[in-house]
């Protein structure tokens with residue numbers, strides 16, 4: 001039995017968890033897991049075969065799921081790029097970490113989980129898309145894309161110095177990640193954050209994948225022609241339709257003569273979804289490259305690998321691209337965790353979890369005390385096969401970025417296992433209720449159905465309780 005298994009299987013594990021951080025850092029450094037946190041940008045679960053994709057295959061991401069645990073109900077607290085990244089680093093909702101939309105700069109002086117790992121003996125690196133405006137803090141090394149970054153020959157800011165690199169961004173981020181692993185201090189455990197630009201708009205595939213799906217027709221989602229008839233005005237006022245708002249620049253080709261209305265919308269969807277899936281194919285290859293490196297170097301055994309994306313995305317559902325709404329495709333994040341010997345292979349979890357739980361989980365596995373100011377919960381028990389009776393029965397969501405691109409109105413809401421209640425506020429003041437058991441596609445807003453009056457009343461109380469618990473100002 002190796003040391004780590006001994007600690008896990010004996011009462012020594014409990015004793016270790018209660019030791020002060022400095023002592024665990026000094027005495028047990030070699031037993032603590034390494035962590036590789038791989039995050040892509042806008043990769044929806046509908047485009048991951050481990051989540052049942054009907055339109056593509058992701059064999060390498062699936063491999064992580066087969067060798068670890070897949071979370072079926074992992075949700076974003078605010079479905080947009082910078083806010084999700086800030087929530088992950090801090091374990092706090094947007095109103096607490098200060099990044100409510102993509103305009104705000106992350107206050108790097110605040111506590112983050114990489115800082116705590118570093119203070120406790122980990123070496124830490126951040127490679128790839130950062131998208132938080134301020135300089136990364138809490139890392140021994142960083143090499144980040146400026147802003148959104150470019151797909152081809154991108155610039156990287158490496159420890160303050162900007163240089164252009166030749167190649168495709170997804171390959172380069174993986175090259176840099178492997179290079180850092182090769183050159184790290186092998187005496188210390190590590191945290192490597194490897195964050196991809198792909199498959200973010202405008203979805204430029206590399207040459208290797210450029211012809212994938214060329215002679216195929218990708219199926220359209222069930223809700224492709226949604227008319228929003230029962231929904232609030234927010235569903236009609238948005239500006240993210242494939243029909244009207246996806247541009248010539250997005251599809252990278254002039255619209256064919258003679259196409260208009262529905263036939264043009266269908267043509268644009270094919271152009272959009274194929275480029276998106278091509279970017280995902282390269283991403284999946286590169287996830288495989290990184291896992292292979294860990295396998296080849298014997299690092300896999302003691303390394304937690306996470307695959308996630310900063311939020312979900314609409315892949316034609318409701319006729320849309322982009323994210324932001326609290327609807328399922330945008331709200332749900334992929335979240336897959338592998339840790340050989342500790343997490344049961346091929347396991348699934350349906351508990352309601354959120355991106356504010358990631359920091360606490362990683363600190364917990366590293367036996368570092370979780371700051372009381374963090375608002376999420378460690379998933380360690382869930383990941384080790386225990387199902388706590390007192391796990392949360394609802395999640396809170398809040399989107400603030402209006403006016404902004406795509407014109408999605410401000411809203412907040414609550415999602416339980418069965419229901420979702422959303423309040424679009426400020427200029428609208430309209431509510432939506434969905435019964436997800438009977439209406440998983442969220443087509444029937446039941447807010448004005450009198451038979452749901454009790455359900456709505458209970459949900460509103462739960463929502464108010466969550467707002468109180470998370471110290472949200474009233475809206």
Ligand SMILES: [Ca+2]
Nearest residue numbers: 041042081310
């Ligand atoms: Ca994103």
